[in-house]
Amino acid sequence: MTPFDWHKDPIDDQTVITSTYKNTQNARRYFEEVCGDHFRFNRHFMAWMKKSKGRTMREAANYWLSEQSGET
Template sequence: MNKVDWHKNQIDDATIITDSYKTTQNVRRYFKAKFGEDFSFNRDFMQWMHSAVGLTMSDACDEWIQRQQRKN
């Protein structure tokens, strides 16, 4: 699995979540571009991201949407 610099690499839907995942401003910008200002990290979602090694950022978006739907 290629190492991702979560601070600098361009992140897109196909980016694989690696064991070096970090919650960075770059990641936050990616999610805000997808979901607008409604996006925010919470502890549970951050833990999910760290356990999602091998999944894609598109999968992470799907997970965030599901969490938002369960919340409402």
């Protein structure tokens, strides 16, 4: 099995965050599609992503959205 390529492999809600996750343009496109054009990577979210191996990208998007609404 080849490692997930965060630069070019398709990302959807069920994509699992791996230990090789990178904040790529491909990842940004996914988050902008799910979270809206106002999506931005920030230090807190990037730290959360780093420790979220095994979670899904949808869980990450939900976390970012809850962070923006002040629910975290």
